Amino acid sequence: MLEEPDFNVYPCRGEYLVLDKNYSNLINSMIYPVPPKELGVLGVHITPTIDGNILLGPSAEFINDAEDKRTTKEMMKTLFNEAKKILPALPKNVVINAYSGIRCKLAPPEEGGWADYRIEESEQTPGLINLLGIESPGLTGAPAIAKEVTKMLSKYVELKTKNNYKTRKIKKKRFSEMNLKEQSDLIKRDKRWGRIVCRCEHVTEAEVIKALFNPIGAQTLSSVKYRCRAGMGRCQGGFCTQHIIRIMEEQFNIEVYKMKLKSSNSNLFYGKTREKEND
Ligand SMILES: Cc1cc2nc3c(=O)[nH]c(=O)nc-3n(C[C@H](O)[C@H](O)[C@H](O)COP(=O)(O)OP(=O)(O)OC[C@H]3O[C@@H](n4cnc5c(N)ncnc54)[C@H](O)[C@@H]3O)c2cc1C
Structure with a gap:
């Protein structure tokens, strides 16, 4: 450019x-x-x-x-x-x-x-x-390329190593990886941990909501999938799509017609197949 x-x-x-x-x-x-x-x-x-x-x-x-x-x-x-x-x-x-x-x-x-x-x-x-x-x-x-670029950039900028830089990301346990005690403790605190949204990958409603509001929040069906694996399993969203849509509707207060799969022109819904008056 x-x-x-x-x-x-x-x-x-x-x-x-x-x-x-x-x-x-x-x-x-x-x-x-x-x-x-x-x-x-x-x-x-x-x-x-x-x-x-x-x-x-x-x-x-x-x-x-x-x-x-x-x-x-x-x-x-x-x-x-x-x-x-x-x-x-x-x-x-x-x-x-x-x-x-x-x-x-x-x-x-x-x-x-x-x-x-x-x-x-x-x-x-x-x-x-x-x-x-x-x-x-x-x-x-990528790591080797980054080192090379650092050398090239240091001609222009003084680059200092950060003392507090975390070299490892601590992986948070998924609900499906927890033992029964850990799972039931969470459910006691918030019952949304007890509602399975994605049956193939055992992803809970609480995990979907966390995905929606994580620091780089999820606004589309695919971004929810990438962040918490809901929809990645055998049925490929056949079961969980409707539940994720409902959760997004509730959390963001937006109409389903505005929801996207991924890109700005990938609308998930275009109209109703059946319609009743006042429904
Ligand atoms: C089929 C396939 C197999 C591969 N297998 C391997 C493998 O086994 N091992 C391996 O090491 N590598 C593999 N690679 C290569 C690896 O994926 C790439 O080398 C790497 O992703 C390049 O990183 P990048 O950051 O340069 O570019 P990308 O990962 O392409 O990132 C560029 C980003 O910029 C964004 N972008 C583009 N234009 C704009 C814009 N105008 N404004 C804002 N954002 C923009 C894009 O959306 C993208 O997210 C494979 C690649 C392919 C396609």
């Missing part, structure tokens, strides 16, 4: 499949194939998540529109078949969701689809540090 770019981004979509938590014991570590030679990607691998769901993927598909995060039936089939090659015991009907992310590749497929990251100070705008093409494994690389 500050200057004329001297690079092109070649968006490359990666789709993933999410498996039902009940099948978490299919593997006990990550399983990677030998990476394919072409495209500069790792190939479909199998990854256990910290919450117990296994991920299959990702795919690698160069696309024209960097915002096109759709998932496709064809790719879902391909991912499943590729994963089955490395995990023949993979059962059918255990996929509960699919999603995608876009890699910001700096090289087109004709050039191998892979280029090094560009971590550099802009020549046109001194003091502006560009981090370009931070595609996979950019998350793993």
Whole structure:
């Protein structure tokens, strides 16, 4: 936004499949194939998540529109078949969701689809540090990238280490991870801890309300899901969506028609399928 770019981004979509938590014991570590030679990607691998769901993927598909995060039936089939090659015991009907992310590749497929990251100070705008093409494994690389950027910035700003910086986040126990005594103590204090909103993940009404009012509060159905896992289970919100909507309606005092799934144009409701007079 500050200057004329001297690079092109070649968006490359990666789709993933999410498996039902009940099948978490299919593997006990990550399983990677030998990476394919072409495209500069790792190939479909199998990854256990910290919450117990296994991920299959990702795919690698160069696309024209960097915002096109759709998932496709064809790719879902391909991912499943590729994963089955490395995990023949993979059962059918255990996929509960699919999603995608876009890699910001700096090289087109004709050039191998892979280029090094560009971590550099802009020549046109001194003091502006560009981090370009931070595609996979950019998350793993983030701490090292941050150190590099710190060095670059220290030319302009005096950077001091904070003494009170907390390097570890203390994970709060979820209701489902508590023992019976801890659970009943909470319910005695506030009965909303005793109302299960998401039956698959055992998320309570109190946890949904906490998600709505946490420091970066949740305003959409997806943000509630990301913060407390309500809707992440086998039924994918089939049961809890209506309850979360009711809680949001009560807490925010807004009409259901204004509620969004995620983005500003993702209305959850458009009208009634049945209507009675005065209802
Ligand atoms: C399919 C796939 C698989 C991957 N696998 C791995 C892996 O196994 N290991 C690994 O280490 N990495 C992996 N990555 C890469 C990793 O996700 C990225 O490298 C990392 O997320 C890059 O971080 P970032 O902060 O640079 O950008 P992002 O995480 O993309 O963050 C940029 C943020 O800026 C926001 N934004 C954009 N425009 C604006 C604007 N105008 N105003 C305000 N906000 C804006 C976006 O919404 C976004 O939240 C994978 C990526 C994909 C797509």
